[in-house]
Amino acid sequence: xxxxxxxxSIAKTHLxxxxxxxxxxxxxxxxxxxxxxxxxxxxxxxxxxxxNLILNQTPHVHIYNEIEPSAKQPISLYxxxxxxxxxxxxxxxKLSQKKIHNALPIIKHLEAxxxxxxxxxxxxxxxxxxxxxxxxxxxxxxxxxxxxxxFFNMADYIVEGSAKALHNTDNGILLGIGIAKKMSLKVGDRxxxxxxxxxxxxxxxxxxxQSGIADLDAIQSFANIKTVQRILxxxxxxxxxxxxxxxxxxxSIPLSKQIEKQFKLTAIDIKTANAQFETGxxxxxxxxxxxxxxxxxxxxxxxYNILNMLIYEKMNDIAILKATGFSGKDVQLIFMSQxxxxxxxxxxxxxxxxxxxxxLIGTIPFQTEALPTVETYPINMNPYFFIIGFTFAMxxxxxxxxxxxxxxxxIDPVKIIRGQ
Amino acid sequence: xxxxxxxKHINKYFKKPVLFHVLKDIxxxxxxxxxxxxxxxxxxxxxxLLYILSTMDTDYEGELFLNNELITGQDxxxxxxxxxxxxxxxxxxxxxxxxxxxLENVMLPARKLAEKSAQEIEHDAMQKLKMLNIDHLAKKRAxxxxxxxxxxxxxxxxxxxxxSIIMGDEPTGNLDSYNAENVFNIFKQxxxxxxxxxxxxxxxxxxANKTDRIIxxxxxKIIT
Ligand SMILES: Nc1ncnc2c1ncn2[C@@H]1O[C@H](COP(=O)(O)OP(=O)(O)O)[C@@H](O)[C@H]1O
Ligand SMILES: [Mg+2]
Numbered sequence: 001x002x003x004x005x006x007x008x009s010i011a012k013t014h015l016x017x018x019x020x021x022x023x024x025x026x027x028x029x030x031x032x033x034x035x036x037x038x039x040x041x042x043x044x045x046x047x048x049x050x051x052n053l054i055l056n057q058t059p060h061v062h063i064y065n066e067i068e069p070s071a072k073q074p075i076s077l078y079x080x081x082x083x084x085x086x087x088x089x090x091x092x093x094k095l096s097q098k099k100i101h102n103a104l105p106i107i108k109h110l111e112a113x114x115x116x117x118x119x120x121x122x123x124x125x126x127x128x129x130x131x132x133x134x135x136x137x138x139x140x141x142x143x144x145x146x147x148x149x150x151f152f153n154m155a156d157y158i159v160e161g162s163a164k165a166l167h168n169t170d171n172g173i174l175l176g177i178g179i180a181k182k183m184s185l186k187v188g189d190r191x192x193x194x195x196x197x198x199x200x201x202x203x204x205x206x207x208x209x210q211s212g213i214a215d216l217d218a219i220q221s222f223a224n225i226k227t228v229q230r231i232l233x234x235x236x237x238x239x240x241x242x243x244x245x246x247x248x249x250x251x252s253i254p255l256s257k258q259i260e261k262q263f264k265l266t267a268i269d270i271k272t273a274n275a276q277f278e279t280g281x282x283x284x285x286x287x288x289x290x291x292x293x294x295x296x297x298x299x300x301x302x303x304y305n306i307l308n309m310l311i312y313e314k315m316n317d318i319a320i321l322k323a324t325g326f327s328g329k330d331v332q333l334i335f336m337s338q339x340x341x342x343x344x345x346x347x348x349x350x351x352x353x354x355x356x357x358x359x360l361i362g363t364i365p366f367q368t369e370a371l372p373t374v375e376t377y378p379i380n381m382n383p384y385f386f387i388i389g390f391t392f393a394m395x396x397x398x399x400x401x402x403x404x405x406x407x408x409x410x411i412d413p414v415k416i417i418r419g420q
Numbered sequence: 421x422x423x424x425x426x427x428k429h430i431n432k433y434f435k436k437p438v439l440f441h442v443l444k445d446i447x448x449x450x451x452x453x454x455x456x457x458x459x460x461x462x463x464x465x466x467x468x469l470l471y472i473l474s475t476m477d478t479d480y481e482g483e484l485f486l487n488n489e490l491i492t493g494q495d496x497x498x499x500x501x502x503x504x505x506x507x508x509x510x511x512x513x514x515x516x517x518x519x520x521x522x523l524e525n526v527m528l529p530a531r532k533l534a535e536k537s538a539q540e541i542e543h544d545a546m547q548k549l550k551m552l553n554i555d556h557l558a559k560k561r562a563x564x565x566x567x568x569x570x571x572x573x574x575x576x577x578x579x580x581x582x583x584s585i586i587m588g589d590e591p592t593g594n595l596d597s598y599n600a601e602n603v604f605n606i607f608k609q610x611x612x613x614x615x616x617x618x619x620x621x622x623x624x625x626x627x628a629n630k631t632d633r634i635i636x637x638x639x640x641k642i643i644t
Contacts, residue, residue: 006531017519320515323476324529324577325504327497414471417511 007330010321011337018310022342025306028299029346029397030353033389036292037354040385042361043288045378047281053212056153058270059120059243060252063259065100066266069093098124103239106263110244115251118151120144122241123228129221130192130200131183138179138219140193142228145174151245160187161207171227173203177210178218193221193231201231212368296396303342303400307335311408318408319416332409339401340394347393351386423488424584424617425450425473430482432468442468443480444640450585450619455611457628458621460637466621469637470589473619474509475499487584504533508578510588515574516562522573523549523558530580541580548576552606568599575606579616586610588620592627604630 015022069091075081100106103121110119123142128135148154149163159177166172173191185191190202203223210217223231229238246252252269259267271278311318318331326334362379430446433439442465450456458466471477473484475491478499483492486506491499503509516525526545530536536544549555552572557565565573571591578586586607592600604627610616611632620631628634636643 003532003534006528006534009531010528013519013524316515317517317519320517321528322500323474323503323509323511323515325500325532325581327500329497330500330532414477417471417476417515418467 002330002333004333007333008337010334011341014310014314014334015338015341021306021310022338025299025303025342026346026349028302029296029343029393030350032292032295032299032396033347033350033393034353034357035295036389036392037351037385038357038361039288039292040389041354041358041379041381042377043284044382044385045362045380047284048380049374049378051281052153054274055249055270056156057211058274059152060246060249060270061244061256061259061267062273063100063106063242063244063263063265063267064240065098067093067098098240099234100239100242100265102237103242104237107239107242110242110259113255115246115248115255117245117247118147119242119244120147120151121225121239122243123225123232123234123238124240125228125232126196127231128194128196129179129183130194131185134183135194136179136182136219138176138221140173140195140228140231141220141222142225143222144225145222148222152243157209157211159208159210161205165206166222166224169204169206170224171201171203172206172223173227174207174209174222175205176217176220177208178214179221180205180208182218195231197232199231199233203227292392296392299346300396300400303339303397304404307339307401307404308407310338311335311404314408315411315416318411319413322411322413323417328409331411332405335405335408336398336401339397339405343393343397343401346397347390350393351389354389355381355386422452423449424452424454424486425619426485426488427473428483428485430469430472430480430484432465432472432477432480442640443472446482446642448635448642450617452584452617453611453615454633455607455618455631456620456633456635457631458619458635458637459623459625459628460643462623464637465640466637467589470587470619470621474507474587475503504529505581506584508575508581508583508586510571510574510578510586510591512590512593516570516577518561518563520562521558522554522560522562522565525562525573526576526580529577533581545576545580548579549573552576568595568602571595571599571603572606575603579610583616585617585619588618588622590621590623592622592624600624600627 070093073088073091075086075088107119107121110116121144125140125142127138127140129138145154145163145166155163158174161174166174173193175185175191179185183191185205187205187207189205191205192200192202194200209220209222211220229236232238244255246255249270253271256267256269259265321331321334322328358379358381361377364377366374366377368374426449427446430443431441432443433441446469458469460466468477472480475484478496483490485491486502491502494502517528520528523542523545526548527541530541530544531538546555546558549558552575554569554572554576557569557573562570562573575586592603595603607618607620608630611618622628634644
């Protein structure tokens with residue numbers, strides 16, 4: 001039975017005749033929503049980029065053979081001493097291989113697991129890069145370049161050359177950019193490397209690797225698994241690490257526990273390895289929302305104030321409307337719609353401004369050594385943010401309009417008319 | 421002639437600042453087409469009575485009938501509707517919405533009632549303005565017209581829904597004698613030609629003497 005046409009036309013007239021106050025209130029909302037959108041797109045963009053920096057490269061479960069002292073020392077096997085208190089000094093780890101026994105069957109087994117997206121073998125070894133008389137210590141990792149590119153976004157960190165080039169070159173090496181700089185090497189050059197147990201092997205540089213972490217780039221290089229096995233003089237089944245990527249990162253903890261139990265290997269899950277990382281993300285999100293909500297609350301108070309003032313100024317009008325047959329509810333709706341119109345216009349403008357600003361930020365060059373593939377500031381334009389922003393605008397204006405409009409509803413026309 | 425408005429044993433108290441029995445057992449009826457005036461000393465309760473009769477004040481004892489329908493105790497939503505459809509109110513001070521044009525002011529109660537199309541309402545409003553000789557003001561803002569004109573606009577607004585009764589609380593109290601005369605003539609004409617009922621509070625002896633009936637009030641009671 002509510003007659004929206006009249007109510008909205010009265011609301012419109014009120015808003016238009018008080019255009020200054022109306023725009024101030026709407027601009028408050030615009031400012032709040034605009035900064036929310038800008039902030040949240042920018043912050044989550046950064047968050048995602050930083051997350052990906054870690055998550056893309058890091059295996060969800062990293063399996064290797066830890067060198068550690070045996071928990072059971074030989075003395076405990078000796079029955080005669082089982083009742084006595086034994087002290088063993090200077091325990092040293094058993095000289096065991098870093099090799100994972102039965103690595104290939106384990107990989108097969110993992111790949112059969114429905115949670116596993118990929119399980120990639122690696123060989124990690126220490127080497128020296130040799131250039132003339134200098135020897136630089138470093139790491140060489142044997143990989144399947146194509147799989148690494150597919151599962152761990154390795155291509156993002158190859159600044160020259162490609163994973164495919166490495167795959168196709170038998171004695172190829174993907175050299176850390178730091179080493180290349182130190183030794184003034186170009187793609188196509190040869191670099192000599194020497195494993196710890198001796199020998200010198202010339203490898204052809206097929207590309208440069210830049211992880212963004214300078215210390216790492218100064219030592220780390222990659223070659224095909226076969227190449228590394230040959231350099232080390234090991235068999236085809238010599239594997240030191242298995243990197244597992246899952247479909248769902250949340251499954252990493254149970255899976256790592258299971259692997260440790262089943263294979264007596266060390267399995268580190270990404271959550272444990274990067275615990276501090278998630279805290280950072282949470283805090284950045286918290287800041288974003290705290291700032292946005294503060295801005296919106298300020299905007300809400302602006303609307304509340306202006307509506308209160310408007311209702312105070314419009315006491316006579318309210319009394320006339322009520323005397324001529326508008327109900328308290330009608331009057332409330334008149335002022336509520338004013339609040340909602342302010343919220344709507346301000347909110348939509350805010351979304352547009354936020355969209356514009358976020359896009360603008362997205363075009364600002366952002367070049368950093370640490371992130372070779374990033375050229376401009378990362379922006380995360382999630383439509384979800386716009387829905388939240390709009391809902392927020394409507395909600396805050398609803399709340400800001402509710403109390404004053406409730407007051408207008410309750411105004412007793414007789415009191416106002418008498419007061420004249 | 422059927423009864424438009426009937427008050428039975430209306431009593432009202434003001435509780436603040438002290439308990440004050442302002443209306444004491446008011447009984448009267450207004451018939452269709454009747455032009456009645458209420459007179460009485462200032463402070464005797466005329467306005468208070470009018471606010472009750474107009475359904476704006478619901479805090480009273482007794483019973484009130486509008487077109488033989490009991491309206492005492494109805495919910496506010498329905499009272500608003502009754503006020504909108506059946507009661508036209510003219511105040512002493514020209515209560516117009518200052519941000520709207522004269523025409524919009526007159527149209528508002530009809531747009532609220534929403535029984536007619538926008539064109540019909542505008543046509544009716546123009547007709548009422550014409551009848552009161554102020555149609556040339558239609559597009560002006562309510563702020564920009566003189567006191568006498570404002571009062572006529574308020575009358576046009578009170579008439580827009582063809583109400584059963586028009587109530588006025590000293591509608592000429594703020595006008596010069598020329599304009600007061602003018603307003604009286606309009607009322608007179610409405611009651612005799614259109615069969616409209618009118619109940620008008622006035623201090624103006626001449627005005628009251630020309631009405632069909634004078635209700636004399638004193639000290640919260642009807643004397644005659
Ligand atoms: N809200 C109120 N509270 C208490 N007393 C009131 C109130 N309104 C009016 N009165 C008193 O009621 C009496 C009647 O007032 P009113 O109806 O306005 O008189 P009139 O219109 O006849 O001059 C007056 O004495 C006035 O002071
Ligand atoms: Mg009075």
